Amino acid sequence: xxxxxxxxxxxxxxxxxxxxxxxxxxxxxxxxxxxxxxxxxxxxxxxxxxxxxxxxxxxxxxxxxxxxxxxxxxxxxxxxxxxxxxxxxxxxxxxxxxxxxxxxxxxxxxxxxxxxxxxxxxxxxxxxxxxxxxxxxxxxxxxxxxxxxxxxxxxxxxxxxxxxxxxxxxxxxxxxxxxxxxxxxxxxxxxxxxxxxxxxxxxxxxxxxxxxxxxxxxxxxxxxxxxxxxxxxxxxxxxxxxxxxxxxxxxxxxxxxxxxxxxxxxxxxxxxx
Amino acid sequence: xxxxxxxxxxxxxxxxxxxxxxxxxxxxxxxxxxxxxxxxxxxxxxxxxxxxxxxxxxxxxxxxxxxxxxxxxxxxxxxxxxxxxxxxxxxxxxxxxxxxxxxxxxxxxxxxxxxxxxxxxxxxxxxxxxxxxxxxxxxxxxxxxxxxxxxxxxxxxxxxxxxxxxxxxxxxxxxxxxxxxxxxxxxxxxxxxxxxxxxxxxxxxxxxxxxxxxxxxxxxxxxxxxxxxxxxxxxxxxxxxxxxxxxxxxxxxxxxxxxxxxxxxxxxxxxxxxxxxxxxxxxxxxxxxxxxxxxxxxxxxxxxxxxxxxxxxxxxxxxxxxxxxxxxxxxxxxxxxxxxxxxxxxxxxxxxxxxxxxxxxxxxxxxxxxx
Ligand SMILES: [Zn+2]
Ligand SMILES: [Zn+2]
Numbered sequence: 001x002x003x004x005x006x007x008x009x010x011x012x013x014x015x016x017x018x019x020x021x022x023x024x025x026x027x028x029x030x031x032x033x034x035x036x037x038x039x040x041x042x043x044x045x046x047x048x049x050x051x052x053x054x055x056x057x058x059x060x061x062x063x064x065x066x067x068x069x070x071x072x073x074x075x076x077x078x079x080x081x082x083x084x085x086x087x088x089x090x091x092x093x094x095x096x097x098x099x100x101x102x103x104x105x106x107x108x109x110x111x112x113x114x115x116x117x118x119x120x121x122x123x124x125x126x127x128x129x130x131x132x133x134x135x136x137x138x139x140x141x142x143x144x145x146x147x148x149x150x151x152x153x154x155x156x157x158x159x160x161x162x163x164x165x166x167x168x169x170x171x172x173x174x175x176x177x178x179x180x181x182x183x184x185x186x187x188x189x190x191x192x193x194x195x196x197x198x199x200x201x202x203x204x205x206x207x208x209x210x211x212x213x214x215x216x217x218x219x220x221x222x223x224x225x226x227x228x229x230x231x232x233x234x235x236x237x238x239x240x241x242x243x244x245x246x247x248x249x250x251x252x253x254x255x256x257x258x259x260x261x262x263x264x265x266x267x268x269x270x271x272x273x
Numbered sequence: 274x275x276x277x278x279x280x281x282x283x284x285x286x287x288x289x290x291x292x293x294x295x296x297x298x299x300x301x302x303x304x305x306x307x308x309x310x311x312x313x314x315x316x317x318x319x320x321x322x323x324x325x326x327x328x329x330x331x332x333x334x335x336x337x338x339x340x341x342x343x344x345x346x347x348x349x350x351x352x353x354x355x356x357x358x359x360x361x362x363x364x365x366x367x368x369x370x371x372x373x374x375x376x377x378x379x380x381x382x383x384x385x386x387x388x389x390x391x392x393x394x395x396x397x398x399x400x401x402x403x404x405x406x407x408x409x410x411x412x413x414x415x416x417x418x419x420x421x422x423x424x425x426x427x428x429x430x431x432x433x434x435x436x437x438x439x440x441x442x443x444x445x446x447x448x449x450x451x452x453x454x455x456x457x458x459x460x461x462x463x464x465x466x467x468x469x470x471x472x473x474x475x476x477x478x479x480x481x482x483x484x485x486x487x488x489x490x491x492x493x494x495x496x497x498x499x500x501x502x503x504x505x506x507x508x509x510x511x512x513x514x515x516x517x518x519x520x521x522x523x524x525x526x527x528x529x530x531x532x533x534x535x536x537x538x539x540x541x542x543x544x545x546x547x548x549x550x551x552x553x554x555x556x557x558x559x560x561x562x563x564x565x566x567x568x569x570x571x572x573x574x575x576x577x578x579x580x581x582x583x584x585x586x587x588x589x590x591x592x593x594x595x596x597x598x599x600x601x602x603x604x605x606x607x608x609x610x611x612x613x614x615x616x617x618x619x620x621x622x623x624x625x626x627x628x629x630x631x632x633x634x635x636x637x638x639x640x641x642x643x644x
Contacts, residue, residue, distance in 0.1 A: 057384045066356050069367040069385055078377045080384050082365070085356065098292075107345060107370045114349050118357075123297040123317070125304070126345045134306040134313045141284065141315045142302070 003227060006239040008034040014062060014245060022060045023247065026051065038227055046235060046250045049074045052201065057082065063243040068115055070108040072200045081201050083112055084243045089119035091240075092204045092223040094173025094194045096122050097145030103127040103135060103153045104175075109200060113148045113175070129153060132160045139166070146171040151179050158187050175204065177253055181218045190214050196223075197253075197272075202246050205236050209269065211262035219258055221266040230257045230270045274476070274486065275500040277314065280448060287317040287492035298357050300492070301350040305447045316448050319492040320354060321470060333455075335415050336361070337385065340368045341392030341400055342420075347447060351391060369400060378403040390438075391417040394427050395637040401434050410435055419443040421637075422463045422525050424545055444523055446502045449487055459514045463524075466517045474499065475521065481507050484527060505531045532562050532642045535573045537605035537614065541640050547602045554585040554595070559631060560640045565621060574621040575611065578628050592625040599623065 011034070014023050027044055035041070052060070052072070057080045065084040072081050093116055100117045102124050104110040110126055117124035125142045127135040136157065139147070147169050149157075154174060172188050175196040184193065195208035197220055205226035212219035222228045229235035234253040238246040253272060260269040291300050298320075305314045338355055342348040352366040367385050369378075382404055390397055390413055397416070404410060416431055416438040423442065431440060444453035444465045452473070453465035460466070467473035470490075475483035476499075485504045491497055505527050509520040525531035530541040539562055548558050561576040577599065585591045600612030600623060614620040 064363045066359070066362060067365050068352070068356070069365055071367070071369075071373055071381060078381060080367075080381055099288075107348075107368065107372070110345060111349055111352070111368050115353065115356075118298050118353060121295070121297045123291060123300045123302065124349075125302050125315070126349045128304060128306055128345055131306050134304065137313045138304045138315050143285070 003224075003239060004035060004038065007038070007227065007237070010239060010241070010245060010247075011035070013241075014247075017062055020059055020062050022051075022055055023245070041227070041229065041237065041248060044248050046248045048250050049079075049201070052079045052081070052244075053077055057244070060244040062245055063087075063241045065243070067243065068112060070112055070200060072108075073106075082243055083115075083203075084241065085115060085119055087240050087242060088112070088116050088203075090225060091116055092196070092207065092225060093148060093175060093198070094196050094207075095146055095171035096120050097170060098122060099125070099142050099144050099168075100146045100148060101125040101127055101139045101142055101144040103129060103139070103147065103149040103157070105129055105150055105152050106200065109150070109175075117148075132156060136161055140168075143168045145169060146173065148173045148175060150174065150176040151184070154187075155180075155183065162187075177251075179218070181216075185213075185216065190216075195220075199236075199251060202236050202238060202249060202251075203240070203242070205238065206270075209260065209262050209264055211264070212260065217271075219260050219262070219269050219271060220255075221264055221270075222268055224266075228255075228268070228270070230255050230268070275498055277448075280316070280497065280500055281312070281314045283491065283495055283497065284315045285317060286495045287319060290319065290492040290494050291317070298353075301353070301450075302346060303350065303447055303450070304344070304346040306344065314448055316491070318450060319490070320357075321451070335389035336363060337365045337387045338367075338389045338391050338417075339382075339385070339387045340366060341390065341396040342368075343370075343393060343396060344447065345370075347420075350450075355391070374400055374403055376403060379405050379409075382406065382409045386412065388412055389415040389417065390435075391419075393420050394418050394423055394431075395421060398427060398430060401430075411437055413438045416440045417443065419445055420447075422523050422530060422542075424542060425462075426545065426549065428462060446504065449489070449497075449500065449502055452485070452487060452502070454517075457513060457515050457517065460520065461522075464509060464520055464522045466513070466515075467519055467521065473519065473521070475506060475508060476501070479533070482524065483507070485521075503527050528642050529638055530640070532640060534562055534564055534642065535571060535619070537573070537609075537620075539575070539605060539640055543604055544640055547599060550602065551595070551598060554582055554591075556580040556582055557631065558639065562640070562642045563644075572619070572621050575623040576626065577623055578626050578631070580629065580631075581627055591627070595625050596623055 065086055067082045067084045069080050069082050071078050100122050102110050102113045114124040114126045127138050172192055173194045175198050179195050190213040193213055196204045197206035198204040206220040206222050209219040225239050227237040234251050234255045236249045255270045256273055258269040258271050300319055303316045340348050340352045348368045352368050413435045441456040445451045451468050454468045472488035474486045476486045477484045485502045485506050486499045488498045505524045506521045509522055512518055513520055532539045548555050557580045559578040563574045565572050565574050588594050603611045605611055615622050
């Protein structure tokens with residue numbers, strides 16, 4: 001219910017925005033009435049990465065504010081996405097301790113996650129992704145208690161030092177759209193683990209069910225900022241401005257709805273195919 | 274004097290100040306990789322607040338800045354200072370790394386519409402090769418450089434490429450942060466006033482040139498005393514019209530830009546000047562200085578690695594040609610060229626070696642001393 005209220009407010013502002021016409025153009029005559037349920041999403045046309053590629057960022061910006069801009073690689077091409085700091089704070093990137101370390105293959109992701117830590121009042125260590133030993137050194141030296149990383153960097157870290165003493169790390173937040181659960185569970189206790197489904201252009205949209213991880217299953221729930229259409233190819237709607245809103249964004253992730261009985265508040269469950 | 278090792282021990286001490294202050298945005302972490310010698314270092318420190326020196330430099334007069342720094346921790350620290358310290362609501366940053374240097378950069382810049390560039394001169398110069406749109410280049414009003422001494426050739430290049438940009442230089446180091454105050458319009462190239470928050474000294478002086486030693490608070494309870502940054506400078510004695518009485522001129526990194534050995538000095542600037550004169554023959558170069566022990570004498574030897582042009586290799590003896598020309602032109606003391614020092618038996622004759630390329634590194638290191 002709360003999500004629907006948020007979404008209707010977003011829709012109204014998109015409809016009334018004086019400059020940005022990205023969605024007005026895409027949707028034609030906008031379905032401007034407040035939605036009664038997320039069933040109505042089907043009236044809005046789907047967007048894809050090509051739409052971001054084809055539209056300059058000024059047509060896609062629905063709010064202004066202090067922001068950081070990221071370069072997103074899509075196939076062989078690139079486009080820009082902005083993240084407003086005020087809204088970035090609301091992203092669900094996982095459990096933050098007092099001494100977070102950030103380690104991503106993509107530098108723009110590393111910078112964004114570091115700003116997220118700052119916005120949540122924690123001092124981030126940004127680890128050098130091109131230098132394994134410097135990364136290891138700094139993560140250990142910082143006495144890191146929460147790690148934010150993508151799967152490929154985590155793998156490199158453990159390949160480099162399988163006996164790495166990360167006893168200080170209480171939360172491993174692995175962020176991205178690909179995880180090898182077998183490998184991850186080989187190194188990390190499930191209770192310390194948090195898998196976050198996210199893309200560079202959307203931010204986070206789902207998280208792994210802790211009950212699922214304990215029984216060795218990768219079950220995901222949509223996070224509180226996201227509405228997901230789970231039926232084959234995933235369609236993501238974010239309730240944040242971003243400041244380019246992400247509404248019915250179809251991505252290359254294939255998912256299947258799951259009946260899963262767990263202790264989580266969120267009752268929608270799905271698995272990645 | 275505090276060594277890097279001693280500094281490293283204090284790396285995490287600022288944590289207790291952060292725990293007391295409870296405002297993470299006032300702190301940064303610097304990590305040095307240890308690739309240019311020494312072991313890696315992690316250093317947590319408090320940023321200057323708006324009222325302290327060296328802070329306004331970051332956002333004054335500009336709103337959309339692109340940050341070109343090699344190390345991720347420098348990129349984060351510089352760009353976050355820009356965003357956190359800027360007073361207005363719509364400031365925006367884009368950080369750029371090696372993998373972003375490709376033809377798409379032109380299109381992306383057109384989209385981002387930067388009004389300023391900030392970073393390391395050699396990195397920005399390389400990025401500019403990918404930015405063709407004159408409208409973007411004309412839109413750059415400020416070029417903020419740090420970490421390297423700016424050469425004449427670089428300055429000329431930037432002035433041509435970015436006709437509307439004011440070049441502002443800051444001086445600092447990865448582990449210390451800011452060492453210079455906000456840029457002063459009256460100062461020449463590579464000249465700075467020391468940051469008023471730092472006690473600035475020049476030690477181990479020889480012929481007016483010495484090493485920079487800084488003392489400062491890493492955070493309210495952590496004091497760093499006389500840390501040698503590894504940079505060389507000389508004091509400028511004329512008073513500055515702005516009223517500041519302390520001015521120093523940054524000469525380069527000790528043993529990287531500026532190598533002192535056996536009574537002579539090899540300067541990167543001087544080497545670049547000579548190589549520039551022979552740019553028809555030389556595309557790029559590196560120089561290694563070795564001190565050889567022969568019997569009980571120490572004889573220095575310069576080893577030139579050269580990427581030659583077609584024209585050079587059309588000559589019968591390209592190595593002989595370069596050995597002669599470089600020896601006669603490269604000054605290693607105020608009055609003596611390499612050739613004169615060789616003739617007097619004080620130096621070994623230089624070695625010339627032809628190569629096809631140089632290994633890539635974040636910082637452009639053209640001259641160095643090897644053991
Ligand atoms: Zn669950
Ligand atoms: Zn002055």
